[in-house]
Amino acid sequence: GAVVSQHPSRVICKSGTSVKIECRSLDFQATTMFWYRQFPKKSLMLMATSNEGSKATYEQGVEKDKFLINHASLTLSTLTVTSAHPEDSSFYICSASSQGGRETQYFGPGTRLLVL
Amino acid sequence: KQEVTQIPAALSVPEGENLVLNCSFTDSAIYNLQWFRQDPGKGLTSLLLIQSSQREQTSGRLNASLDKSSGRSTLYIAASQPGDSATYLCAVVNQAGTALIFGKGTTLSVSS
Numbered sequence: 001g002a003v004v005s006q007h008p009s010r011v012i013c014k015s016g017t018s019v020k021i022e023c024r025s026l027d028f029q030a031t032t033m034f035w036y037r038q039f040p041k042k043s044l045m046l047m048a049t050s051n052e053g054s055k056a057t058y059e060q061g062v063e064k065d066k067f068l069i070n071h072a073s074l075t076l077s078t079l080t081v082t083s084a085h086p087e088d089s090s091f092y093i094c095s096a097s098s099q100g101g102r103e104t105q106y107f108g109p110g111t112r113l114l115v116l
Numbered sequence: 117k118q119e120v121t122q123i124p125a126a127l128s129v130p131e132g133e134n135l136v137l138n139c140s141f142t143d144s145a146i147y148n149l150q151w152f153r154q155d156p157g158k159g160l161t162s163l164l165l166i167q168s169s170q171r172e173q174t175s176g177r178l179n180a181s182l183d184k185s186s187g188r189s190t191l192y193i194a195a196s197q198p199g200d201s202a203t204y205l206c207a208v209v210n211q212a213g214t215a216l217i218f219g220k221g222t223t224l225s226v227s228s
Contacts, residue, residue, distance in 0.1 A: 006159075034215065043120075043205070043218040044160075059215075093159055095216075102147055102214050107160040 002028050004096050006108035013084055014116055021079045021111045023094030029074035030096035034105065035067075038091040050077055084115040118143045122206055122219035129196055130227055137191040137222045139206030144184050147209040150216065151180050151191050154203045163204075164191070168211070196226045 003026040013019050023033060032051050036044040048064075050056040050071035058064045066088075068080040077096075081088055091112055095105040119142045129135055139149070148167050152160040164173045164180040166189070172181040179192040193200060203223045207216040 004159075032214070041220070043220040044207075044216075046215045046217075049215060091157075095160075102209055104150075104162055104165060105216060106162075107152075109159040110157070112157065 002096075002098075002104075002106040004030075004094065004106045004108040006094055006111050008111060009109060010112045010114075012114045012116065015085055016083055018080055018082045019084055019113060021081075021092055021094075021113075023077045023079070023096065023108050025075045025096040025106070028096075028098050028106075030077070030098060031074065032097045032099075033071055033077040034095045034097075035069060035077075035079050036093045036095070038093060038110075044093060047079075081113065084113070086115045089113055089115045118146075118208065118210055118217050120206055120208060120217055120219035122204075122222050124222055125220065126223045126225075128225045128227065131196060131198060133196050133226075134192070134194050135196055135224070137193070137204050137206075137224070139189040139191070139219055141187045141189075141208050141217075143210065144187050145211040146184060147211050147213075149180075149182055149189050149206065149208045151178075151189075152205040152207065154205055154221070156203075160205065193224075196224075198226050198228045200224060201226050 007022045035047045048056045048058045056069035071077040093110040095107045097105045151163045166182040177194040203221040205221045207218045
C-alpha cells in the first residue's frame with residue numbers, strides 16, 4: 001500500500017526558532033499534499049493544500065508567513081514553522097494523494113512539536 | 117459551512133460486543149465519506165471510503181453505511197477485540213472541495 005513518512009517524529013525547540021517538517025510519499029507520486037494540525041482531544045484541522053510546483057492554498061486563519069509550505073517535487077512537501085512560539089505546540093500530520101485529494105489520502109505518522 | 121459530529125465521544129465495551137459509532141454532517145452535498153482509525157500519537161489509517169452514490173462499504177468486521185439525505189453515517193464493528201481500541205474519525209469531502217473535514221472522533225476501548 002501507499003506509504004507516507006514524516007520527519008522528524010518529535011521535535012522540541014526554543015521559542016523564536018524555526019522548525020522544518022518533511023513529508024514524503026515513498027512509493028507513489030503525490031500531486032497533492034495536505035497539512036493538518038491536531039490539538040489534544042480535537043479534530044484534525046486542515047492548514048493548507050499544496051500541489052506540486054504551485055503555491056500552497058492556506059485555510060482561513062492560517063498565517064502563510066508563519067507556516068511556510070513547499071511542495072517542490074512529487075514526493076516531498078515541507079512545512080516550516082517560523083519563529084515558533086509555545087502556542088504552536090501541536091501534532092502536525094501530512095497526507096498525500098495522487099488524485100488531487102478527493103479520493104483516498106494517505107496519512108503520515110505525524111510530528112509532535114513542542115515549543116518551550 | 118460543513119460540520120461533522122461524532123457520537124459518542126468515548127465508548128468502553130467488553131471484548132466480543134458488536135458496536136456502532138455514529139457520524140453526522142450538516143451539508144448533504146458531499147463527494148465521499150471516510151472512516152479512519154488513529155492510534156495514540158500516531159497518524160491515520162483509512163478504514164473505509166464510501167462514495168456519495170453508495171449506501172455502504174464492508175471490510176472484514178467493519179461495515180460503514182451512508183445516508184446522505186439525512187446526513188448520517190454509521191460504522192459497525194462486529195465482535196470487537198482489544199486490538200480495536202483506538203480513536204475512530206469520520207471525515208467528509210464536500211462536492212465543491214477536496215479537503216477532508218473531520219469530526220472530533222470516538223475513542224473506543226475494548227477490554228479483554
